[in-house]
Amino acid sequence: MKIERHDTDILILGTGGAGLFAALHAQQSAPDAKITIAVKGLLGKCGCTRMVQGGYNVALGTGDTVERHFMDTIKGGKWLPDQDMAWKLCEQAVVRVRELENEVGCFFDRNADGSLHHKAFAGQTADRTVHKGDLTGIEIINRLMEQVLSRPVERLQEHRAIGLIPTKDGAALSGVLFIDMRTGEFRFVRAKAVLMATGGGPTMYKYHTPSGDKTMDGLAMALRAGLPLRDMEMVQFHPTGLLAGDHTKMTGTVLEEGLRGAGGQLLNGADNRFMFDYDAKGERATRDVVSRGIFAEMRKNNASPNGGVYISMAHLGPENVAKKFKGMVKRCADSGFDLAGGKVEVVPTAHYFMGGVVVDADTRTAMEGLYVAGEDAGGAHGSNRLGGNGVANSTVYGGVAGDVMGKDIAGVDALRDPDEAVLEAEIARALVPFSQAPAHIHPLRKELMDAMWEDVGVMRTATGMQRGLKRVQEIGADLMGLGVDGTTRAFNLTWHDWLNMRSLCDVSTVITEAALARENSRGAHFREDFPEEGDLETSYFTVAKQAGDGLDVTREAVQFTIVKPGETILPDDEPETLVAEE
Amino acid sequence: MIRPHRSHPLWFAFILHRISGVALALFLPVHFWVLSLALTSPERLDGFLHWTDITAVKIAEFALVFLLAVHLCGGLRLMALEWLPWSPRQKTLAAGAVGVSVLISGTFFLQAI
Amino acid sequence: MTSTAKTLDVSVWRSNDTGGAFQAFAVPIQESQTILDVVAWIQQNEDPTLAYRFACRVGMCGSCAMMVNGKPRWTCRTHVQKVISGNKIEIAPLRNLPVIKDLATDMDPFFDKWVKAEGVFHPSKTRDDAIEQIDPTSHERTEADIGIECINCSICYAACDAVSTTEDYLGPAALNRAWTLFNDAKDSGKQTILDAVSANGGCHSCHSMGSCAEACPNELNPMASIAGLKRETAKAFFARRKS
C-alpha cells in the first residue's frame, strides 16, 4: 500500500475552538516549530464550536467570581467533575475571553454603558454568559480562523484522522494516519506532539445536534490506542430539537434554550401542557429534567404526528417572538415552520458528550506525545455540562494544549518512528469496505441511531441497555459485511459514511457498557432502575479501556481536591444566587 | 444571457450603464467628426444637419440623448451610493435614475418633433 | 427505490479531472425537504459516489452552498418547494471557485483573498488588559455590526460577475470583512486595511452590481460595505495629496 509520509513538529487534529486555539498558542510558545493543523472538513468550517448559540461562561459579570463559577460547575456536574480541571476552566476562561476580545478580535455584546453583557444560563447563580447575539460561535470561530489562516500554519484540509500510531515499544505516539479525503490517498504524519481535538459528538442517536462531520472518530482512535476513557455514559440531551421527519437533516437541530426561558410552552399531541406533571418549574426546569419529561410524555403515546411534542410561542405575541428570536424564527421559516405564530414539533436531541479521554489539567494523556482537549477530553464537566461551559472548555484547554506542547517539544530531539505493523493494520481496517460487495450504508446508520435512542437514551434500564448492547454489536458486525463502491476513492463520501459508522459503533458500545456500570442517576445519566443519585461522598466515575477484544470498565473514586460534597468555597456571607428570579 | 443570479434591478442598472457608456464612446468620434466638418466644409455639415429632419435620424438622436441621460443619471446614482451613506435606498435610486433619464430624453424628443 | 407517486426531476452536476455533465435523478418528494436533503438522498440511495459538502446543517458553517436553478444558495436551509421550477431542480457547484469533484469546490482562493484584504483583526491590546468599553450605539459600532454576521459561505462571491471577470478581485465577502474591521474601534490596522483594499483587485474592481447583496442568505449587504471602503479610500486619496 502506497502512503505519503509527512513530518511536522506539532500536529493538531480538528479546527474547533480547541484546535484553533492550540495552533495560535503553539505558535506563541514555540515560534520556530512547524505547526500543522489537519481537519475532516474545511478549516474553521466544521465542528460544533461554530454552532454555539447561547454563549461563553466567564466570571466577569457584576459580583461574579471564579469561585462561584467553579461551584456552579461542580454542582451542575453532580460532584463528578475533576476539580482541578473544572477550576482551571473557570479561572482561565477569564483570560481567554480577554484574549478573544483583545487579541483575536471577537466582539461580544455590550451593555448600554459599554461593558460586556452577561446573561444567565439555566443552572447558574450569576449573570455569566457572554455572547454575540445568538450566533456566538460564528464570531469566535471566524475570528480564530482568520488568525490561523494569516499565519504560517500548514493546513491539511479534508484530511480525516483514522489512527493514532504509536512507536514500536508502544511507549509514545509517533504520528497520525490520515485519509486525504480529496484524493482518497493515505498520509502518515509524524509529529513530536499531537493534539487530538476532534470534538466527540454523540451523533449515534436518532436525534442529534452536532455537525455532520463529528462521529466520535477521536475517541474511537483513542480506544484502539489503549487509552482510558472516562464518564462515557454521560450524554447530554437538549430538550428541544427540531422534529421534521427522518428524511431531513434539519431534524435534531437545536431550537434554542431561550425559547423556554422566555415562556415558551411545551404541548403534547393533544395540545395540553404537560411539564408541570413532571416538575414544579414546568418548562423552565433544567435540560435533563425537561428532556425526561418530554420523553415520558412521548412514551405515553401523547406524541405529535412525527413522534415528539410541540413548542408553542404564539401566546407571547407572534410579533414579539419574531423580534426577540429573529434568527430562530427565520431558520424555522426557511424550513417551512412558523415558530412565531404556530407550533413546531420538537424532541430531545443528543447534544454534547461529557465523556472523553482521561487527561490531566495540562491536557497530557497516558501516552507520551498525545494531548487531548475540548469535547474529546473527559473530566471538566462530570455528569453534566452547564450551558456556556462547552466553548469555555474547548478554548481554555485548546490554549493550554498549545502552550504545553510548545514547551514539551523542546525536550524531544527527534521524531519517533512508527510501529509499521500498527500502521498496516490501520490501513487494512480502513480498506475493509472495498473488499465487500457495495451496499447501502445509511439504513444501518438508522438502525444504530434507533437502537441508541431507544435503549441507551434519555432514560435507561439494565434490560434496555443489555438489549441495546446486543443491537449495537450486531450492527457493528453487519457493518463489516457491507461494502463500498471503490471505483474512485477521491471524495468518496460513502466510504467516509462507512468509517463514521465504524467509529460510532465502537464508541456506542463503550457508552452502553459505561452506562451499565453506573448504578445510580447523576446529571445526564438517568437509570429508571436506579433513580437515586447515590452517596455523594463516595462518588465514582467510570473508566473504560480496551482489553483484548473486549472492554474493561472500572469505577474510580472522585478526588475532592478543592471542595467536598456539602461544602462550598464561597465566603459565608455570599448569597445563594445573584440572579434575580423572573 | 440574463442568468438567474443577475435578474435584479441593481444588475440591470449596471448593465444599462455599461451599454450606454460603450454606445456613447462609439458615437463620440462620429459626433466629433461631424462637427469638424464645420471647419473644413460647412456645406457638408449643413447637408448633414438636414438629415436630422428625417425621422429615423431623429429617433437615433433621441436614442443618443437617452443614452447620455441614462448614463449620466446612472453615473450620478453610482457616485451617490458610493460616496454618500444612504445605502438602503439604492434600489429606489436605480429606478429613479432611469426615471429621470426618461424625463430628460423625453423632453428632448418632444422638442425635436 | 421508494415508489412514491411524486418525484422531483433533479439534475446534478457530475465532474472529475477530465470534465463534467449533468446527470438526472428522480428523487421522492417529502414534506420537509431541503436541497441538501435531496443531494444526500441521491448519495445515500442512488449514487454512492456523489461528492458534496456540508457540516452544520443549520446555516452556520457556510460549507454547503451550491448553485440551485442558477442561483447560489445555502442548500441546508433552502426548502425545495421555495426554489422548485415546475418539478425541476438543477444543482451545480458554486460558481467562481475551482471544482474538486461534483458539487464540492475548493474554497481556498476565497479565504486567501479574505486574508489578502486584511480581513484579520489587528490587535493593539493583550489578554492582560481589561476588556474595552465600547458604546454599542456608536456610529462606528453599528456600522461594524451590520456586516459582522458573515458565515463565509462564498455565496456572494459566486454571484458576483466582477469576480468572474477580474481574477484577482478580492470579492464581496472579503471586502465586507475589511469594512467591518475598519469600523471596529479595537482594530489598530485602519491604514493597512485601506492600503490592501486600494491595491489592484481591491474595492475599486467592484461595479456595484449588487448581486452579492441580493444573494446573501444572511441578508448582509457587501455592496454597501464596499461603497464604504470606496468612500474612505477616496477620502484618503485627497488627504494624502494634501499632506
Next chain:
Amino acid sequence: MTDLWLYMAQRISALVMAPLVLGHIAVMIYAIQGGLSAGEILGRTQGSFGWALFYGTFVVAVSIHAAIGLRTIAFEVLGLKGSALTVFAWVVFLVLFVMGAQAVYAVTAT
C-alpha cells in the same frame, strides 16, 4: 494603486462632465427648435472663449473618462492585460482627444 488612480480619475472626470452634459442637453433642447443649421451653431459658438472653454473641458474630461471606461471593459470582457491594455487605453484617449480638439477648434475658431 493604479486601480485607485483610475477610479478617482474616472469619478472626477464624471463629476466635471455632469454639469456640462446637462448644459449641453439644455442647449440642444433649446437649439433644436426649428431645426439645426451649421450657421446657427457656428453663430453661437464661433469666437466665443466661453464655449471654447466649455467644450474644451468636456473633451478633456470625456477622453479621460471614456478611455478608462473602455479600458475596464477591455480587461474584463476581452481579457486584455498588461501593456496591451495600457496601449489600448492610450489609443482611445488620444483618438477622442485629437478628434474632440479638432471639433472644438472647428466650431469655435474664427
